Amino acid sequence: MAVNSSRIDEDQKEVLKKDTMLRMFKYLLDYKKEIVIVLFVMAGTITISLLAPLIMEYAINVCVAQKDMKGLLRLGAGAVVLYLLFLMGTKIRMRLMAEVSNKVLLNIREELYRHIQTLGFGFFDSRPTGKILARIIGDVNSLKDVLSDSVTQLIPDLLTVIFVAVIMLVKNYRLAMAALLTLPILAVGMFFIETTVHRRWQVYRKKTSNLNAYVHEDLSGIRIIQSFAAEPETKKMFHDLVNQHYRSFIDAVLVADAFGPLVEITWGLGGFLLYFIGIRIVGVEQIGIGTFLAFSTYIAMFWSPIRNLANFYNKLTTNISAAERIFDIIDTESEIMDQAGAEDLQEIKGEVVFENVSFAYSDEPDRLILNNVSFSVKPGETIALVGPTGAGKTTIVNLISRFYEATKGSIKIDGHEVKDATLKSLRSQMGIMTQDNFLFSGTIRDNIRYGRLDASEEEVVEAAKAVSAHDFIMKLEQGYDTVISERGAGLSIGQRQLLAFARTMVSRPGILILDEATSSIDTHTELLVQKGIDALLKGRTSFIIAHRLSTIRKADRIFVIDQGNIMESGSHEELLNLQGAYYKLYRSQFSQMEKD
Template identity: 60%
Template sequence: MSVNSYKEDEHSTGTSKRNTLKRLFSYLLFYKKKITFVLVIMGFCVVVSLLNPLFMEYAIDNDITSGNMSGLVRLILAAAVLNLLMVAGIRLRMYLMADITNSILVTIRQELYTHIQTLDFNFFDSRPTGKILSRIIGDINSLKDVLGNFVTTMIPDLLTVIAVAGIMLVKNPPLALAALCSLPLMALGMWLIQTISHKRWQIFRKKASNLNAFIHEDISGIRVIQSFTAEQETAETFRELVKEHRHSFIRACRMNDSLGSIIDFSWGLGVAAMYFVGIRILGTDQVSLGTFIAFGTYIGMFWSPIMNLSNFYNQIITNLAAAERIFEVLDTKPEITDENDSVMPPMKGDVVFQNVCFSYDNKVNVLQNVSFHIHPGETIALVGPTGAGKTTIVNLISRFYDVQKGAVLIDGIDVRSVTTLSLRSQMGIMTQDNFLFTGTIRDNIRYGRLDATDDEIIAAAKAVHAHEFIMKLEKGYDTELKERGGGLSVGQKQLLAFARTMISDPSILILDEATSSIDTNTELLVQEGIETLLQGRTSFVIAHRLSTIQKADRIFVIDQGGILEEGNAHELLEKKGAYYRLHMAQMALPVS
């Protein structure tokens, strides 16, 4: 899938409409017993509705003309009982189908969410969060009427149309053919409309996705917007996106609405043809008054379901694009997959890069033939300019991406040959984005290891000197955090994220700018707290602040697709190379 933002429409896949509908309606098969019961109820209701005109015909041509009032009363009572049962059946059918369709929506949404959780970083790098949310929420909700009406509208109305046509053909073929003469015109109109309408509804879904993506991005970045007083510019962008969304919706609806006009015209033409044939060609001597009334009722019973079916057809056209978008994500295969069920044994922390090449776009290599060997328990610092590949290296160790060439080995095992769960569960990863979830501080720290005890949580917080500020809060560890940790300082959020990483007790520790948002005094305390935790663990520390990595066993200077320099701080300063220049720049001293 191509990279896109709210400014670009998503690419549509050329999925077969038939296959999409077949796949969507296959979810109904999980509720065979309930749907069978619903179909029985609907069958009864259809039979009763088909009998009503025959009751009228019999009453007019027999009981009323002959004055048989007792027979007429019995007929009315029988019809009343049957119709009351039909009304009760319709109510029960509606309740059962609402329960089934809601259960199906929950199933599809759970499948989609679970599948998205398995996708790799490339999927999320290629689209805004708002567009993903649009599929999980909006697109799935739009399928409710389609699923429900497939059973409650399409099946009974289709049966009604077939049954009515059969009854009319049996009773009077010439009248029946006259009444149905406009069907080819209607079929041609429906084909033309669906061809154009489906494309328009695809465009509408894309515009709705763009709008959701912008709203999510705008709200997430509201602090930046207000800081730069860009409210007017974002409001203008929102206005343009809403305009496009509205315009695409109106164009799609206009095409859909024209289908009703075609049905009405075909209906009227059929009625006119029936009466013309019945009165002018056959004559009233061949067609009784009761038959005329029964046919008048039947032709309404024929075209009314046709109208319902056309509305259902409109729903399919309207929401087919939503189903396509959902199945497109479900069919997206994660690039990071487990080749087998092999489990990574307890790690010692021996890490080897063998001639690793990696590119995000398969064009420009971020890493080119990178090789190194890290011994268990070593602390490795990665420094270098932004975009040099520091974070890429640790992402490859964690297997968030796969190398294009070469191999990454841990304890002599290729990371691609074991399950990602067994690999990452033995790593402690703290990224630059210190994301905190809505919930208590205790729950956020425990997220690092779900079976951690309260004592272990407190010990981890103390190790990174987060315990002090936590206890100053009104509810301590039970303090409820807002979304993304709102209400805490950046430094406090980073300390909580650090405690969450520490409690996982990892064999390999990855700290990506772990102390970038902590003040100098707190940083000194944190360094004291983590020194014991680093012992016996292989650690990778990415830092722009060189003062934080002076005790690292080795420092890798990353640039130009590889390792420019390697050594401890003292050795690299003596070389007076790339590291020396970085050191002098941070000290604000002239380079000699």
């Protein structure tokens, strides 16, 4: 299976930027009412801003020319009222769009998170957790300004440019053409900048993801790093990743920052052409002073939103790569999902049947992990799986829980194909314990109850007692209310494992899977918990992957797995009498333990 790391840039499929933008802006349609209000308010503020130069023109050409002071005062009072309305309208639309954009970000983040939870183990096995976090947190946050400005800036500035251009053409088309003559230069320059900078922002996002993944991995493994005194090596790697991140940002910004000078240069040329043509070609005497001043104001009103639009385009180019990364995850199809017509699996009795089951990872279809495996397990039977590392033991139990999909063959529980059952009804009846059972930050009670959220206080305590966890819990300062940090820091490895046993016990599973579940427990603790393990095994079908002799010898049957198949099957005594693969494995791994 291909695996990405914190040192390797992620692969990402290419999509049209237009499609990404349209998809991103579609989230705004969920808030049509708020956006209609914003657009209505914007129409008022744009109208007021467009009237300002005309008011100035009338004041100079009429009121001042005719020395109409009363008319000038009335005009000034009206202008003040319009200005106050403009400020009020601007504040209203900015506040509304801030609320809308934050709600849209919430929706995108929740949609992304919900989808990630549906993805199979293959997705998580193939990339560092930090890279997934980078998309949920950083990439989503970067869309905020784009979503907000798309309504509060893009629409009003675009309308302003159009209306100003129309007014200028109506009032004096020659002056208008002079002012607009540099627009083609701006368009061509923006095109060349955008095509270059988009690729560079994509690289920057990938370097950000690499850095985030490395920091997450480094902090998660800090005990290993310190125990091997590897701080200098990790510091050097961090320095290299930070430098890559820094250089990618500089490379992108150097090109992106060309937007501003490009607009300023074309604006300056447009202003020069306006005055040159107006004074030298048309002649000042043919244009009223008020009209010329109004035109000067309009050209500022024209190029100011052009600059804003260029900045928005720059911002969009900067952050569209984040949207691409978000939708890349959302568009990742889950390999494991409820099939059409899937039905809830009723209470499991525990019969498990494999019929000619083969499995290979999707990116390595020719390398079979399991090859034509068949077996039948009766309800309540305990099966031990033994064999060398990589033989396929964990793959078998993962297929039972449908964490992976069989490449070929049939897997049935109580006569029902697992792929025809809903995932929730299947997995909620599975009790799965591994060597490294994850504990969540919170109280001990909450961690045990995670196995069944509606478990009563009595059931929680009963489960803890059954696996010999109750005594050590009660010795803690706050008992079951003791708060533990992520992964159970502060508890011994054995104590964490006992809590995981209690969590599994309270879930009352129909099928129990123990994958090296006792490997982290010392011999003394195992003796304490063995009674709890026996209680867990009693009356339910169980699959045990273990190297502990005490656990394996009690199994009803032992499957010796090697080269993706079941090489031998039978009880402990039967397999020893065969003196085959299990006998050799037993002699090499368990003989010393038996002497002890």
